[in-house]
Structure formats: structure tokens, C-alpha cells
Amino acid sequence: MSFWIGRRAGVALFFLAAAAFASLGCGGGRGNVSGEVKYSGQPLAAGDITFIFEDGEKQQVHADVIDGKYTLPPTQTGKAKVTITATAPNTAHGPLPAGATVTGPSVSPEKYVPIPQKYSNLDQSGLTYDVKGGDQKKNFDLTP
Numbered sequence: 001m002s003f004w005i006g007r008r009a010g011v012a013l014f015f016l017a018a019a020a021f022a023s024l025g026c027g028g029g030r031g032n033v034s035g036e037v038k039y040s041g042q043p044l045a046a047g048d049i050t051f052i053f054e055d056g057e058k059q060q061v062h063a064d065v066i067d068g069k070y071t072l073p074p075t076q077t078g079k080a081k082v083t084i085t086a087t088a089p090n091t092a093h094g095p096l097p098a099g100a101t102v103t104g105p106s107v108s109p110e111k112y113v114p115i116p117q118k119y120s121n122l123d124q125s126g127l128t129y130d131v132k133g134g135d136q137k138k139n140f141d142l143t144p
Helices: 002-024
Strands: 031-039 046-053 062-066 069-070 076-085 125-131 136-139 140-144
Touching: 031 046, 031 125, 046 125, 076 140
Parallel strands: 031 136, 031 140
Antiparallel strands: 031 069, 046 062, 046 076, 062 069, 076 125
């Protein structure tokens, strides 16, 4: 009788351990990434940052950049390529500047910081980040 009780306890412990291991996931938990985006030392007034993961769930995670700051929603871990776009200023005159979008938060013309179009292109931005589990900061200092 004690043999069966011991065996049941062992089986229960095995399944409990397996469930705990499965809850960890393949990527070591979720990553909480926040940081700043600057261009030539100036905070990006408004824009969008996107992390595109190469493996795992292959998520694309977006966040607004407001006054140079961004916070991604909890996301998978692993290596990601990053793109950044600047939001075009509020103006009814003329075409949009290169590398600007019309989505996201609003920005006044005097606060607008134009950035090179390459940063909005996945294959040209050159921006990457390896997201780990837990809270972390990643700043992006863009240059001409």
C-alpha cells in the first residue's frame, strides 16, 4: 500500500514540475522594454518604435514614442530588429518629410525632429536588441 502512495506522490510531483517548467516558456519569460529615442541628441518628439522578432513567436510589437520615451507591452524574449519612424508635424501645407508618418501621437512643427528614412526600413535601420526576461532599458541614439 505504501508503494502505491509513494508512486502517486512521485507521479504528482513529476506533473507539477512539468507544469512549472512549461509555464516558463522557451524564452525565459516576458520582456518589459522601455527607453528613450534621440536623434542627434534631441528627444524624438513623437513617433513609433517597432520590435520585429526573428524567432519564437515572431511577434511585431509597437509602441508610441512621446517626448523621446517609449514603453513596449510585455513581449517575447529573443533577438529583434528595430525600426523607428517620426510622426509628421501637424500642418496642412506641403508634403510629408522623408521618414515621417501621419499615425501616432500629434506633434507641433516646432518640436518635430526629422530622422533619416533608413530607420523606418527593417533592412536598413541597423537597429537590433536582444530582449531578456524582466524589466530592462534600451535607449536608441540615432545619427544622421
